[in-house]
Amino acid sequence: MTRDLEIITTIFKDLSFTQEESQLLVRSFEKLHLPKHSLLLEAGQHVYDQYYVAEGCLRTYYIAPDGKEHTVQFAIQDWWISDYTAFFNSSTASMHIECIQDATLFKISKVDMELLYKAMPRIESYFRKKMERAFASFQKRIIANLSQSATERYLNFINTYPNIEQNVKNYHIASYLGVTTQSLSRIRKELVQG
Amino acid sequence: MTRDLEIITTIFKDLSFTQEESQLLVRSFEKLHLPKHSLLLEAGQHVYDQYYVAEGCLRTYYIAPDGKEHTVQFAIQDWWISDYTAFFNSSTASMHIECIQDATLFKISKVDMELLYKAMPRIESYFRKKMERAFASFQKRIIANLSQSATERYLNFINTYPNIEQNVKNYHIASYLGVTTQSLSRIRKELVQG
DNA sequence: CGAAAATTTGACATGACTCAACTGGAGTGG
DNA sequence: CCACTCCAGTTGAGTCATGTCAAATTTTCG
Numbered sequence: 001m002t003r004d005l006e007i008i009t010t011i012f013k014d015l016s017f018t019q020e021e022s023q024l025l026v027r028s029f030e031k032l033h034l035p036k037h038s039l040l041l042e043a044g045q046h047v048y049d050q051y052y053v054a055e056g057c058l059r060t061y062y063i064a065p066d067g068k069e070h071t072v073q074f075a076i077q078d079w080w081i082s083d084y085t086a087f088f089n090s091s092t093a094s095m096h097i098e099c100i101q102d103a104t105l106f107k108i109s110k111v112d113m114e115l116l117y118k119a120m121p122r123i124e125s126y127f128r129k130k131m132e133r134a135f136a137s138f139q140k141r142i143i144a145n146l147s148q149s150a151t152e153r154y155l156n157f158i159n160t161y162p163n164i165e166q167n168v169k170n171y172h173i174a175s176y177l178g179v180t181t182q183s184l185s186r187i188r189k190e191l192v193q194g
Numbered sequence: 195m196t197r198d199l200e201i202i203t204t205i206f207k208d209l210s211f212t213q214e215e216s217q218l219l220v221r222s223f224e225k226l227h228l229p230k231h232s233l234l235l236e237a238g239q240h241v242y243d244q245y246y247v248a249e250g251c252l253r254t255y256y257i258a259p260d261g262k263e264h265t266v267q268f269a270i271q272d273w274w275i276s277d278y279t280a281f282f283n284s285s286t287a288s289m290h291i292e293c294i295q296d297a298t299l300f301k302i303s304k305v306d307m308e309l310l311y312k313a314m315p316r317i318e319s320y321f322r323k324k325m326e327r328a329f330a331s332f333q334k335r336i337i338a339n340l341s342q343s344a345t346e347r348y349l350n351f352i353n354t355y356p357n358i359e360q361n362v363k364n365y366h367i368a369s370y371l372g373v374t375t376q377s378l379s380r381i382r383k384e385l386v387q388g
Numbered sequence: 389c390g391a392a393a394a395t396t397t398g399a400c401a402t403g404a405c406t407c408a409a410c411t412g413g414a415g416t417g418g
Numbered sequence: 419c420c421a422c423t424c425c426a427g428t429t430g431a432g433t434c435a436t437g438t439c440a441a442a443t444t445t446t447c448g
Contacts, residue, residue, distance in 0.1 A: 064341040072337060085330040117322075121315040128311075128318055131325035136279040138332040143266060145339050146372045147258040150404075170427065178340040183404055185428050344436075364395065377436055379396050389448105396443070404435085411428070418421090 004031065007106055010078075011052050015122060024119060028112040034058075034099045041083060041097040047090070049107045050082035056103025057167050061175065062095045071176035074100075074164060080130065101167050150179045151187050198225065201300055204272075205246050209316060218313060222306040228252075228293045235277060235291040241284070243301045244276035250297025251361050255369065256289045265370035268294075268358060274324065295361050344373045345381050 007029045008022055017025065029052075034040060040058060041047065053075050060073045060081060072095060075081035083093040090110060108116075117124040144153055154177055158165060165173070174184040201223045202216055211219065223246075228234060234252060235241065247269045254267045254275060266289060269275035277287040284304060302310075311318040338347055348371055352359060359367070368378040 062337050062341065068341065070337060070340040072333060084326070085333060088326045088330055117319065121318065124315065124318055124322060125311065128322040128325060131322060131329055132278070132282045135325055135329050135332065136282055138329065138336065139266060139279060142332065142335060142339070143256050143264060145336070146264040146369075147256065147262065175340075180405060181427070182406085182429085186404090189428080363393095374437060375395070376397085376438085380436090383396080391448090392446085394443100394445070396441100398441085399439090401438070402435105403437090404433105406433075407431095409428100409430085412426090414423100414425085416421105416423080418419105 006031070006054070010054055011106060012123075012126070015126065017120075021120060024116070028116055029106045029108050032105050032107055034103045034105060036099055036102050038099045039096060040081075040099060040105075041093050041095070043093050043096055045093050047083050047086035047093050048109045048111075050080055050084070050087050050110070050113070052106040052108075053077055053079050053081060054104040054106060056099065056105075057101040057164070058097055058099050058103060059168070059172060059176075060095050060097050069171075069175045070178070071172055074161065074168070074172075074176070076161075076164065100172070145178065150177060150183060151190070153177045154184065154187055155191075200225070200248070204248055205300060206317075206320070209320065211314075215314060218310070222310055223300045223302050226299050226301055228297045228299060230293055230296050232293045233290060234275075234293060234299075235287050235289070237287050237290055239287050241277050241280035241287050242303045242305075244274055244278070244281050244304070244307070246300040246302075247271055247273050247275060248298040248300060250293065250299075251295040251358070252291055252293050252297060253362070253366060253370075254289050254291050263365075263369050264372070265366055268355065268362070268366075268370070270355070270358065294366070339372065344371060344377060345384070347371045348378065348381050349385075 004026060005022065007025055008017060011029075012025070031054075034056070040051065043063065055077060058075045058081055059071050060075070060083065061069050061071045063069055073081065081097060083095045083097070085091075086093045086095075087110060113127075117127075144156060148156065154173075157173060157177060170184060171181045174181045177184065179187070199216065199220060201219055202211060205223075206219070225248075228250070234245065237257065249271060252269045252275055253265050254269070254277065255263050255265045257263055267275070275291060277289045277291070279285075280287045280289075281304060307321075311321075338350060342350065348367075351367060351371060364378060365375045368375045371378065373381070
């Protein structure tokens with residue numbers, strides 16, 4: 001009862017719950033703090049959980065056979081993060097998740113998710129809509145990757161994540177955009193000089 | 195009652211329904227046939243519907259400001275297709291959908307979708323899982339675009355869609371992979387000759 | 389068959405990559 | 419407080435993959 005109701009007031013702030021439902025929610029989540037530079041997940045590990053970012057910044061990245069890193073996603077406040085392919089299939093991760101800025105997370109297992117879905121269909125609605133938005137934004141990114149130059153994608157990026165540049169390294173952005181750090185450096189130089 | 199129950203035996207073949215539910219389902223969908231080369235959707239149109247592909251082949255593509263086409267998605271049997279960004283937001287399309295091979299579709303509006311979700315939470319479950327798979331496959335594609343060469347992406351493509359090559363034009367594949375038709379032609383030549 | 393569309397080929401241009409060297413801070417320890 | 423190191427970022431020179439433009443060839447289909 002007196003346990004941490006943060007989950008309800010942050011993650012599900014737009015929904016309302018009975019006492020019983022609230023308790024189920026609170027029991028399903030676990031709060032955790034993660035320091036900068038730590039790894040939340042490594043490739044090869046079994047993925048049981050997904051995480052809600054209450055504070056901080058993380059990134060998901062894939063290491064290709066040639067050793068190069070590719071940033072798949074950044075997660076800031078109010079985003080969810082996991083290796084979703086592995087999470088959905090209850091299998092092992094092919095990606096790493098790194099904490100870029102000290103973070104506060106709420107963790108929930110797939111099993112508990114399914115229980116929540118059964119108990120409260122409107123939670124499933126909430127996540128279906130989340131997925132729809134994520135789907136749309138991934139699609140947008142695919143189009144951007146197909147149709148835009150590296151410079152355009154960079155401008156796009158700093159528009160989409162206006163405040164992120166203070167936190168993340170250049171090579172994080174480069175590996176998100178699909179260019180080398182050298183190229184990104186040249187792109188910026190070009191933009192400054194006009 | 196004696197109306198077309200195909201929907202239930204094709205789209206939702208893994209679920210079971212009461213008579214009443216079946217009727218609601220049947221009423222929600224509309225069957226349509228679409229000839230090759232016709233457009234199911236054009237950029238600028240309001241998107242009310244999504245479509246289940248019972249037969250045939252379609253593609254969603256985006257036309258960039260420079261006039262170039264970029265294929266976002268192919269849809270074959272048992273896939274769903276729409277301009278999802280617009281569908282989810284009930285807004286206007288930024289993409290076109292073209293029929294590549296004579297197709298049979300089942301169409302459902304967003305409004306009717308929402309009614310189905312309310313009436314049958316397991317339908318919402320079904321679509322949430324669909325979304326999850328689509329999300330995972332988009333993510334895979336983003337990684338592929340970031341980490342693989344054009345040749346690797348092509349090999350990947352013909353693996354993922356083994357039978358599609360008979361149906362689709364070369365330039366459809368090229369615009370899906372993010373290369374020019376000339377480059378794709380050279381890639382194939384290289385592969386044949388070793 | 390013949391026109392239009394699709395694909396291939398050639399010559400050349402260019403954006404991005406690689407490798408290597410250099411610069412500039414941030415932090416550390418004597 | 420300064421020297422040292424480490425890491426991120428920048429710059430330069432050369433290379434390579436892919437794009438562009440134009441022409442030739444093949445395929446499709448009325």
